[in-house]
Amino acid sequence: MRKLLLSILFTLLTSAGWSQGIPFIRNYTATEYGGHNQNFDIMTGKDGTVYVANFEGLLYYDNADWHMLHTPGITRITTLFRDSKGTIWTGGYNYIGYLKVTDNGCPTLHSIDKKKSFHGEVQWIWEREGKIYFLVSDKGIYTIVNDNVTRATGAQLPQSGPSTFIGEAHVNQCQELGTSGLKALATDGEGVVFQYSNGEEIFRITEANGLCSNNVRYITYNGHGLIWGATDNGIFCIGFPSIYTHLTAKEGVHGEVLSLQRYQKDLYAGTQNGLFRMQGKTFVRVPEISYACWQLSKQGDALLAATADGTYRINAKRQVVHLTTGNTLSLLVEKDGFYSGETDGIYYNSNNGQRKKISDIEKVVKILRDKQQNIWIENLYGHIWKTTDGHHFQEIKNSKEEEMATLVEYRGEVSVVPSTAVKPFPYSSFSYADKDDNLWLTNNKGKMLYAMKDGNREESLSEATYPLMDYAVRAMIHENQLLWMGGDKGVNIVDLKHVDPIKQGKPTLAIRSIYLHGGDSILWGGYGEMPEKLPTLSSVDRHITFTFATDQPSILLPTQYRTRMDNGSWSTWDNDTREEYPNLASGHHVFEVQARDAYGRLTEVVSIDFSIEWPVYMRWYMQILYIFILVLLVYSLIRFRLYKLERDKRHLENLVQERTAQVVRLEKMATVGKLTQGLIDRILNPLNYINNFAKLSEGLVKDVAANIEDEKDNMEPDNYEDTIDVLDMLKGNLEKVGEHGANTTRTLKAMEEMLKDRSGGQxxxxxxxxxxxxxxxxxxxxxxxxxxxxxxxxxxxxxxxxxxxxxxxxxxxxxxxxxxxxxxxxxxxxxxxxxxxxxxxxxxxxxxxxxxxxxxxxxxxxxxxxxxxxxxxxxxxxxxxxxxxxxxxxxxxxxxxxxxxxxxxxxxxxxxxxxxxxxx
The missing domain is CATH 3.30.565.10 (Histidine kinase-like ATPase, C-terminal domain)
Structure with missing residues (x-):
């Protein structure tokens, strides 16, 4: 009887601790892990590595990258087994082998049956008395002795437990979840079913909750709050058991959660899409309210809902009454009524139905009353007002104009916190004071929720919400050691009664791989004992990539890492599990990496030394040669400089002589030009006379010829002809004189034109x-x-x-x-x-x-x-x-x-x- 009572008590305790919401899920598609959709088996190693029997081979995930190992015939892997020594055995079609680590830490598939002692698909591998046995699809049982496969005549199959069904779904496997008293069932058609130790079902995770497939072939538990599963449509990871669960649109929470309130044991969630009530592990819509629900407040035995369609009252029988119609952003409940902050102002609504506008302050998002009965107002733009009589509102202005502020209520006091505030706490876009006098605050973006009490940070509570730091919080309830937080991704739930499995152990950081550019040359594969120093690298191997990861990843907040090289400055924290150095210098180097887990805890720094050879042209004997060459160059340069100075000296002397001769020549040319100009003037004048007299003489010859023609009869014929010949000859000579005189004049004038200065007048x-x-x-x-x-x-x-x-x-x-x-x-x-x-x-x-x-x-x-x-x-x-x-x-x-x-x-x-x- 005592054992029965203890069992019932244990069941009740675990039921209260692990059944608030749906665990977080992460699916991995074939594109992500680089294999086939169909997976047959899965298990985790002691170092956190996940091994998956895939249709294309053996997949393994070192929490940094997915890798694929192929069998010699590139056949599928269908079953996995880890023996008492930690060796991972793999079986597939016409294949049996185990995982072997090379000297540089790279896992490889070591094939056993090179003689092909069996034909068919390995369906099951087990260990008995230190020997490995396996079952083949031809129903034959084989054993492995000294890496040789022999048929095990008379061997019996191990007891696997009775075949069970959940409804019509066959249970493929039952996985105990550590010491939590919980178990998970992998089923065909119903996804993963979670149960207490007595068989009572907690919940089931199916495709409706976001699981990649309802046909789960196998699951494994890593011992730190993560369940890995292999399906016919990918791989999944479920964060359970965990103190963190959630409810999203898949569970009926549609739209961003704006308000939360517990009323009549029911949890209500107001969202952008209306009001919802929690029923089991899902939310159902309150059909009368389909508009954005900004605030929920209890008034006596009723619940008030401030919505974009006005204010509603919900009674204990879940009956809904529409009280007002204006867009209501905030409420302040009084004994005889309530204040409502609406789009066009503030109203007071009496319980008897009377309604009065008391202020024109628009878009009020907070209405608070302090213990001195003052009413404080905050509008959408961060402006603050205060009234002592409920009617006259005085705006509270900050020292900086147009600076936003917010109101924070704690222990009956209302504080105005400007956007630039640092003390007593920074500006918070959300605040909530619980019944335990804890003040919950966020940053100015509504994220990084933390708790304070009596002016000090509550580390235990703040640490519990740290993994949810990337989730925005718009509404919150703290009750019965449970945190309910609403935001843009639904409702997140934190169970403070338990310690999260991830927090129970301390993560261990390891360098998972080190390889040169392109990944063809792997220096360290990540398995086995990592060397303190890598082999010396060639001078051309300067592009090195490191990958790293811890053995306890979180599905909520990814582990963050920082790195540094050669004791330099640490990089900023980020989620990247890879660090690439494209052009390292020659010489000795030390790479260091450190991790920060989902709770902000730091791991030990992991480091590895390595050296890169100096190129030939930078080695000591080459440096001596360079010094010798440099001295020789300096000597040659000095000699060349002296020679150049001597040459320039001779050149300058010759140039001076040339310039002097040129000046003399120019002076002579100038003199010649002046002489030429004078000569032209002296020649042109007599030449003009010659030309003119020649022209006149031509006329005189013509006149003489006419006179002789008149005296022809008085002259002897011979004299006449001789005279005419002489005159014709004289006329021709005068024409030649005139023609050449004109040519000479033209040439002289051209010379005169050439001597003119044409450089000006522009x-x-x-x-x-x-x-x-x-x-x-x-x-x-x-x-x-x-x-x-x-x-x-x-x-x-x-x-x-x-x-x-x-x-x-x-x-x-x-x-x-x-x-x-x-x-x-x-x-x-x-x-x-x-x-x-x-x-x-x-x-x-x-x-x-x-x-x-x-x-x-x-x-x-x-x-x-x-x-x-x-x-x-x-x-x-x-x-x-x-x-x-x-x-x-x-x-x-x-x-x-x-x-x-x-x-x-x-x-x-x-x-x-x-x-x-x-x-x-």
């Missing part, structure tokens, strides 16, 4: 207008030639101004000279053949320059003389037609404008001059 000018004027001058000056030979004049000018710095007179003279040459070349060709003569002037605008192209299709220039066209006194015309300085002067003018001119031509086809001028 102003900002519009090149487009200048070229347009030159076109008009060309058409007027050569009107006869244009009309006679039907010459086409084409000017392609832009429609906007082109501004340059230039001398308009000089540039116009240059353009007209070159256009005149083009007319000359076209006329010469047109006089000997019929064709369509054309002169083209095209202007192209570039980023920093303007290009002018002048092209004609006249007689062209022979290639042999093309390079001489810019030489002074060189011309293809006769001496009487030109002096040969036009192109020379044109180039000089263009160069004085910082421009350039080039020419291309083909005999009897075309001639093209390209002029480039800088833009102003």
């Amino acid at each position: 102003v900002s000018m519009n090149l487009t207008n200048l070229l347009q004027q030159d076109k008009e001058m060309l058409e007027n000056y050569y009107a006869n030639e244009i009309a006679t030979y039907h010459i086409q004049i084409v000017f392609e000018l832009p429609d906007h101004e082109l501004t340059i710095n230039g001398n308009p007179e000089m540039l116009s003279k240059t353009m007209m000279s070159m256009l005149g040459n083009a007319v000359y070349a076209i006329v010469k060709k047109a006089q000997r053949e019929q064709y369509e003569p054309t002169i083209l002037l095209k202007v192209t605008e570039e980023e920093q320059a303007i290009t002018i192209t002048i092209r004609d299709n006249g007689i062209g220039i022979e290639e042999t003389i093309l390079e001489k066209v810019f030489d002074p006194f060189f011309t293809t015309k006769t001496t009487g037609e030109a002096a040969g300085v036009g192109l020379y002067l044109s180039r000089e003018i263009i160069q004085n404008h910082n421009g350039d001119i080039t020419v291309t031509s083909e005999k009897d086809k075309y001639t093209e001059f390209i002029i480039t001028l800088p833009i102003a």
Whole structure:
């Protein structure tokens, strides 16, 4: 009888401790673990590694990464077994073997049956008296002796217990959950069923609760509050037994939870989608309330609900009465009524149905009364008001304008906490004072819930909520050692009566793998005894990756890690189980890693030493060679510098001599220029007389010839003819004198033109207008030639101004000279053949320059003389037609404008001059 009472008492105690909500679940898809959907068996190792018999091979999860090991024939693994020595045995189709660790810590599958002693699928592996036995699908039992497979004649199967069913679902396995007195059943069709030791069902986890499949082949317990399961549609992990459970939309909690209240033993949850009542391990909707329920408050024997559709009253019989219709954000319950903070102001609602507006303060989210009977108001924008008489509200302003604040009620006192507050506690977007005088607070985002009492932090309570730090809290109840917390992910429940299995042990951190870039070369596989130092790495092996994990992961708050290299600064805490160093320097290195578990506890620092060889070019003998080469280079540089100084000295001396000679030469040229200018003046005057007198003499000869013609009859015929011959000869000589005199005058004037200074007179000018004027001058000056030979004049000018710095007179003279040459070349060709003569002037605008192209299709220039066209006194015309300085002067003018001119031509086809001028 005593044992029966103890059993019943134990059942009641465990029932009160592990049955509040649904445990947290984490599913792993085939894409995540890199295998097949179908899994047959699962188990955990002492170091926390999870092993899974998968259709593609053996999966194992070291809490950092998933890995796949294939059998020699790449066949499926169907069963797993861990013997008394800790060896993991694996069986599959035509395969039996065990997990073996290489010297560098990499697990591999070691195949036993190389002689193929059996054919079929291994269905079961067990150990008896130190020997390994296994059952094959052909019903044969085999044993392994010295890595050889032999048939075990007469061997018996171990007792597996009676086959059980839950409803119509077959139970594949029963797993004891440590010393908690709980057990879990893996079923076909009903997911995982949790029971007390007496067989009473606690709850079951199915696809409806988020499980990846209802067909659970096998489960295993890691001893630290995590159940792993293998299904035909992935792998799952359930956090149970655990003090943390929850209720989500899958259990009927739809929308973000805004308020919680216990009423008549029922738990009510107000959400964005309405009001819900807890029934068993699910929530059912209160059908009359489907709007956002902002606050729940008890008033006597009734429950008031502030909703977006007004205020509702719920009585003990669960009857719902609609009291008001305005959007109500907050309530303050009084004996004879209640205050309601609504969108357009604050109202007082009497129990007799009367309603009065007492303030125009809009969108009030908190209405509190302190023990001095003052009423405090907080609106949606963080503004605070206070009233002592219930009617006149005074705004409480902070020292900083527009600074938000919140109200916190504790032990009958109301505190105004601005957003920049640090003491007595930082700004909290949520606060709750329980019946044990604990003040619960969050950060400004509603997360990281913690407890304070008498101004001090309650470490035990705060530690219990630490794993839920990433969950936002909008509502809370603390009752009977249970924390009910509502937020955007439903209702989270913390059972404070028990110690969480994760907290019972201290996690152990291990480096799971070390490999070079690409993962092809694994330096350490993570299993066995990790060496203190890695083998020395080659100088090219600088890209190293480390993975690490603890043996006790949490399904709630991921374990966080920080790392450092060579005693440097620690990295920030994060969830990443991998650290990559892409370009480590040569030399000795120490990698360190530390973990922080779901309760904020720190593990021991794990470290490993390794060295990277110095490249050949950085070794000691090469450094000596570098020093020698450096000394040699310095010596050579000094010698070269001295040589260069000597050479520069000689060069400067020669340059001084050249410049001196050049100055002398320029002075001589200047003198020659002055002499030439004077000589030209001296020659031109008598030459003009010669030309004039020659012209006059031609007239006199003509007159003498006329007189002789008149006296012809009086003269002897011989005298007459001799006289006429002499006069004709004299006339020809005078014409030659006039012609050569004119040529000489033209040459002297060209020389005079060459001696002029053309470097000045530059102003900002519009090149487009200048070229347009030159076109008009060309058409007027050569009107006869244009009309006679039907010459086409084409000017392609832009429609906007082109501004340059230039001398308009000089540039116009240059353009007209070159256009005149083009007319000359076209006329010469047109006089000997019929064709369509054309002169083209095209202007192209570039980023920093303007290009002018002048092209004609006249007689062209022979290639042999093309390079001489810019030489002074060189011309293809006769001496009487030109002096040969036009192109020379044109180039000089263009160069004085910082421009350039080039020419291309083909005999009897075309001639093209390209002029480039800088833009102003």
